[in-house]
Amino acid sequence: MLCDMELRSEAVGSVKNEHLYLYGAGDNGHGVHSHIKGTHHCAKCGWNFADFSRFDTFRDGNEFREKRGKRMHIETEKCVMILDENLPRGIIANAAAILGITMGKKKPEIVGIDVADREGNQHSGIIQFPVPILKGTAETLKQIRGKLFSKEYADLTVVDFTDLARGCKTYKMFTEKMAVCAEKNLSYLGIAVCGDKKKVNALTGNMPLLR
Numbered sequence: 001m002l003c004d005m006e007l008r009s010e011a012v013g014s015v016k017n018e019h020l021y022l023y024g025a026g027d028n029g030h031g032v033h034s035h036i037k038g039t040h041h042c043a044k045c046g047w048n049f050a051d052f053s054r055f056d057t058f059r060d061g062n063e064f065r066e067k068r069g070k071r072m073h074i075e076t077e078k079c080v081m082i083l084d085e086n087l088p089r090g091i092i093a094n095a096a097a098i099l100g101i102t103m104g105k106k107k108p109e110i111v112g113i114d115v116a117d118r119e120g121n122q123h124s125g126i127i128q129f130p131v132p133i134l135k136g137t138a139e140t141l142k143q144i145r146g147k148l149f150s151k152e153y154a155d156l157t158v159v160d161f162t163d164l165a166r167g168c169k170t171y172k173m174f175t176e177k178m179a180v181c182a183e184k185n186l187s188y189l190g191i192a193v194c195g196d197k198k199k200v201n202a203l204t205g206n207m208p209l210l211r
Helices: 026-037 061-076 089-106 138-148 171-179 195-205
Strands: 008-012 018-023 052-058 076-082 133-136 158-161 188-198
Touching: 018 158, 076 089, 076 138, 076 195, 089 158, 133 138, 138 158, 138 188, 138 195, 188 195
Parallel strands: 018 052, 076 133
Antiparallel strands: 008 018, 076 188, 158 188
């Protein structure tokens, strides 16, 4: 099945824990991916799939190069969340969930491929690197958000969750209230920042973890 599709491949190394990229699968990339999970060796192409810990399939070479390029940026990027430690635990958890969901939409390339356990049950892919949860106060969050509005940090992806947002029952209410609210009047419950690792560290490197 795999070789009948005449897939071209590029392997990074040929030992365990390395990555095999397969492209040329057209619209059947998902089927190919499912197939190779259960294939230890293919007599036609000679690949020993047990030597690779991870597979990605792509429609064609252009998609392969585009998505692989995005993945390479992950090695130089970092994501953190900063939450107001003085909030009740339930509100902290809610804020973290909202920040995480929104950041996943803003930067979908940082989310890995779906995986399967030994029995073949599918589990959705998650972010490909750790996300430290840092603690601050309402004052420190306000200061950090102010810095993130500057041109120096314009290339970072920033998501914030405010007291105004939390108090709105509908998104329409949120957009209307935000449109007439000055930034100085906003209080931040949490902020998520993702981007260049050096810039993120410079901004948050001295902040303690929320435990």
